[in-house]
Amino acid sequence: MDAPRVRPAQFADGDALAGLDRETWSVLHAVQPRPEPPYKPFFDLSSSPADHLVAEGGDGTLLGYLRMTPATPLACNAHVRQINGLAVADSARGKGIGRALLHAAFDEARRQGARRITLRVLGHNAPARALYLSEGFAVEGVLRGEFLLDGAYVDDVLMARPL
Template sequence: MITPETRIRLAVPADEDALGELDRSTWSPLHAVQPAPEPPYRPFFDERHRPEDYLVAEDGTGVVVGYLRLVPATSLACNRHVRQIQGLAVAESVRGRGVARALLRAAMAEARRQGARRITLRVLGHNAPARALYASEGFAVEGVLPGEFFLDGAYVDDVLMGRSLTP
């Protein structure tokens, strides 16, 4: 389980190198629709991927071991009440210790703090571990785009999941 020393916080610009390395080291066809990153690497933060959009998990020594990107689902005023998770990564060395669950719970708390009433995400159909984690935290399948992606020689569903943030 997650240790008491593990801390979840908002990212800061100084996290860029650590987050970029974590992003590259956790790349997998289980969750990625883009090819594996190759040098030269693009910056982790840019105008669409701002530090304030990321929650960071760090261990007791301050090493970044996970992140979650939380953003408005769209720029439309009519769904300003919805936040979307657009990325979750956990270092291999701490998998199975509750870091992803802690990040999800922190994201739901942060979304509520921002005034959101719903939170959504997309997950590849073949990513059974992630789907099970999301379901265990109250996310339900709200739609499936069958065969939406052609990855590694196979068609893969895009699964839309969401949950309410209100009691």
């Protein structure tokens, strides 16, 4: 697979991204129940195309996305961006899509004037944690047993890295 093209999301990507979200849903990373019909739109008042980067293959197929927003609405915190979601199509896993999206997010966060980027990841999501560690994120906090998922208590791990 060639390197993916990473670009800002467009409103027209909404249906494909909603499908990708449903395809990739897993208790490994989701704290919400599995989506059921009728499905909600991917983009809404709290999540716009401007918050998303998408990775697409040479044929235009969306292979993944990353959602990034300011960490808070506070002016004193304007130098921080937070990754609020990262998904890669099952068929594209292990091919550098997540890493390409992270690198694009770092560039975009710097362009926006950020000096730091944060995220939260479930403690049992070893593949995601390994990716984040390999990209310079460090664990800055752990909320032990924060979520009850599929009958087990799961940690919420807070990670960050400088830009």
